[in-house]
Amino acid sequence: MNAVLQLASEGSFLLGGDAMWETSKIGFNFSFAPGLTKWMIVFWGVMLFMIVAGVIGVRKKALVPTGWQNFSEWAVGGLTNFFTKMIGPKLTKTFGPMLVTFFIFILLSNYSGMLPLNFSTEEGTLSLSNLQAPTSVFSVTAGFALIVFCCVHFAGFRENKLGYFKHLISPVVIMLPFSIIDEIVHPFTLALRLFGNIHGEETVVEQLGTLSVVTSGWVPACMEILGVLFGLIQALIFSLLAAIYISEAAEHE
């Protein structure tokens, strides 16, 4: 994977978690915030979009929903029902909003990587490339997985009190190190899966675009169409696995 990243970072586009937005030539200069990267702006953009869309969706509070309110209720209500069926109403009451927010945020983040809004002025010409999805940064997915990790153990501890930690040494005490590895591997795979899929998809699209003139148009377009599917599947898998881990921890013993 490092080889792919190396190859990618040598291209005419910027990739990787700590790529700086070096577009000072057309007026963007983040020298005042040296740690700020492009995906952080996208992160905020997705946040802003979700909050604005959400506020518009619930603004009217009509008993007979129409338009955007209808869509919001369909989306949030549908996802909440989905998680309720998966993990039960009690856990959904606590973790439902988080899981729904995870799903929508990851979905929109994945799709944000397909928006060709990344202005750059390399070699004196203005060019557009796709934005960098926040979910294609391992630090972000690892952060999300850490949140899930905390929630899993919070749910387990809340439901089973101290008895929750018994599962680490069951059936025998010698299982303890393996159980601990198991607990760490779960969120780790969660982070790695999301990062790998989205990062890989973006990398492939970019690389195909630079491959040759003949294939530069339609091959990446086909890949983007697949990316629409991947984006949805990865958002679903992340929130679904998070829900399953939480319910597994809560139902211990």
Place this chain on the structure above:
Amino acid sequence: MDIDFAQMIFAITNFLILLVAMYFLMYKPLKQTMEKRHDKIKSDIETAESLKADADKMKEEISAELAKSRETAQDIINRAQKTADAQKEEIIASARAEADKLVEKANAEIKEEKEKALGEIRDEAATLAISAASKLINQSLDDDAHKKLVDKYIEEAGEVQ
């Protein structure tokens, strides 16, 4: 693929901010609206059910009442029919009696008139006979002979009649 902890903290913090914002700006009001709608639909359905039960009960009552009314009406009609029949009989009987009385009276009058007329004719005939006889025989008779003659004549006239 190394983890930048500053970026990770950025992601976690921003996600938590987003979660709190979404919870209070969207999730909670949306849930309230949906619960309100749920309650309203539930109460509407309950109201509709109770209204339907009321309507059914009322319908039953009304149909019972209707049957009773129909019975009463039939009763009234029957009674009226009977009364009318009785009255009819009475009227016909009285009319017949009246008619009989009238006929009887008329008959009596006719008989009386006939008697009267016959009497008058008899007298007239006697007078005529006397005058005719006195003219014919041109002689005076004594009263006895006269009378005898007249009676004889009348008898003959009566026999002829």
